[in-house]
Amino acid sequence: MLLDRLLRQGAITEVIGSLSSGRTSLLTHCLREATRRGGAVALIDADHVFDPVSAAAAGVDLRRLLWVRCEGRRQDALKAADLLARCPGFAVVALDVGDSPPRLSVAAAFRLRLAARRSGVALVVVGSRRIVGGAAALSVRTRRERLAWAGRGNTPRRLAGMCTGLQLVRKQGAPSSGVLERVWWTV
Amino acid sequence: MVDGVSRLACVLVEGFAAAALERCEPALRERPLAAVLGAPPATRVVEANARGRAEGIRPGLSDAEAVVRCPTLVRRPVSAEAEAAAHHALLDACLAVSPRIEDVAPGCVHVDLAGLTRLFGDDETLARRLRRQARVVGLEARVGIAATRAAAGVAARVGPGLHVIAPGGERAALAAVPLAALEWPEGVSATFRRWGLATLGDLAALPRDGVGARLGKSGLAAHDLACGIDRGPFRPWSQPPSWEEAQGLDWEIVTLPALMPVLERILERLCARLAAAHMAVDALDLRLALASGGHQARTMALAAPLTEAAPLVALLALELERQPPEAAITGVSVSARVLPRRAALAQLWHPPPPAPRDLAAVLARLALLVGGANVGAPIVLDSHRPDAYSLAPFDPTEPNGLADSTDEPATGTAATEQDERIAGPLVLRRLRPPRPVTVETHEGRPAWLHGLSNDRAEVVTCAGPWRASGQWWDIDPWARDEWDIALADGTLWRLAHDRITKSWHLDALYD
DSSP states (O other): OGGGGGTTTEEEEEEETTTTTSHHHHHHHHHHHHHHTEEEEEETTTOOOOOHHHHTTTTTGGGGEEEOOOOOOOOOOOHHHHHHHTTTTTEEEEEEEEEEEOOOOOOHHHHHHHHHHTTTEEEEEEEEOSSGGGGGEEEEEEEEEEEEESSSSSSSSSEEEEEEEEEEEEEEBBBOOOOEEEEEEOO | OOOOOEEEEEEEEESHHHHHHHHHHOOOOGGGGEEESSSTTSSSEEEEEEEHHHTOOOTTTBBHHHHHHHOEEEEEEEEEHHHHHHHHHHHHHHHHSOOOOOEETTTTTEEEOTHHHHHHOOOHHHHHHHHHHHHHHOOOOEEEESSSHHHHHHHHHHHEEEEEEEEEEHHHHHHHHHHGSSSOOOTHHHHHHHHOOOOOHHHHHHHHHHHHHHHHHHHHHHHHHHHHHOOOOOOOOOOOOOOOEEEEEEEEEEEHHHHHHHHHHHHHHHHHHHHHEEEEEEEEEEEEEEESSSEEEEEEEEEEEEEHHHHHHHHHHHHHHHHHHHSOOOEEEEEEEHHHHHOOOOOOTOOOOOOOOHHHHHHHHHHHHHHGGGGEEEEOOOOOSOEEEEEEOOTTSSSGGGGGGOOOOOOOOOOOOTTTTEEEEEEEEEEEEEEEEEEEHHHHHHHHEEEESSEEEEEEEEEEEEEEEEEEEEEOOOOEEEEEEETTSSOOOEEEEEETTEEEOOOOOOO
16 A cells, blocks of 8 residues: 555655645654654654644654754754755654745755665655655645544534545656545544 | 782873873974973973983973973973873773772872783783773873882883883892982982992892981882882772863964864863773863953753764864854863763664764754754653643663554544555644634534634534643643534644633644
């Protein structure tokens, strides 16, 4: 499944989607998989939105997570991503650019790709639109398919889960298949 | 001990004041150097290095005489800080060979070699090892080994650079040593000449009581030395609680690029000492003496213990860039808070973490970029208060039980279709601070929301309330009702109603 092929060592994976589409849960899934294998991960949080409590509940080993909070400074977030992409030893470097992604030139994007390739890190960029462009080896779009509510009657008691559709937008060296895979996130 | 006989070494650095200056400026070893004391015109030579001694520079010469004897002589004022640091370095070097050493005098250390033969080899090997360790910390030492400290001290001072006296041969080896080759207290050497004594053997042949009656305590000490006898106990020296290297400057330094070579030399000396003692740097305390007469001190904690000088120099440079000195610098001292070095065991099935020096450098750069308070590993606090967490220093080498766990996180229940898969929990994107909103309710449930980007948002579905509260016994109690709401624009929020302030706010977004 596409979910199992998101982390690519030495390459950039881009996850794009609107709010409440499941893109953050997908990112957390990647962090969980990397930390469960014993790797160190870094998360550059442009808008200071990362929730350690739900990440820990999702199985992310927070002791192996380096959290860099940029307090809304997007250019600093890009610089931090560049610094961490050049540091060998991180299994995943994730850049969450939020809903107002910064502009990234083509040259800067390919420099980032080269840095990831040299250090062997899997760089994951998450945002509301594509910013890495052709430098990404894999681009995936998330789309919310449906919600599940639990409880009797017309007034649900709690949110049970959310179904996210994953669509392959771009894969380096292969045409985009447009195939939709569906994954459930539970509450 | 060898066959029940104790073996002791004396490690001696000749011309210690000059050797301490050479340690700070290694280029001076290639030139005749004199350590001088006093203000002109009363400047006098205290010590000279080997090249200086070869040119006839002796302690006590005036500055003018010294320059006449050796026009190319380099003179440097005696530095108490450099001597203290050099002596500590010598002690550390000897500790790397034996855990039992005695601090005799600046530049002189006694080493107990008991039990080391099985570890390192014979006396010759031990002597070479001691000299090698001294070279590692920047000092050229002479080593003498004998059954007593007195005999070992004489062996170190006379003869070849490595001098081993065989067990039982102390008396015979010392007998031929000329009295003029050793330093004696004032008046004692004149008395020896008057008595016609030429060698230590001549002095040892005299009755001890008679020498003591005529020369007092110094005579008794001289007689014991001539016989190779130790009267006093061995006083083991213990590790000092701090590690410090310092350097005074002959001129003021105004710019950071000019300060970097000084810091580099200081940290190289410090790291060499720490390496000899199998220690790593956990934090650095930098103290700058300023031309204004004051001092500027700062502490730099490291993300991971380091043992190499180059990354420490880079980190100090970043720290000084962040907070430059307030005035010109006239002196620098760096002290290290240390930890024992421990071997990091790589785990077979886990990828290696970032190397400590790479990690320390990147963390320092990130701290400079976004602020030190915004970089770290999150820790969830033991509290029911929402968004309760703190940041701790990031250390991926901490032993981890979770990574080895095969337990899957709780995924709850949700109706899935055949081609769907439960991937994991749904996480939140927090709003910091929470966004205040106005809520219109219908039958006690949120119906419309005001305060988002669009003027009025319809709540399509809402689930709740889930009541939570805490710290009711404290000065900062909290109590709230939480709702999960889906808006018409497709977003999914966690809405909270504060029961104490009666206000509504959006806490987080499900994504």
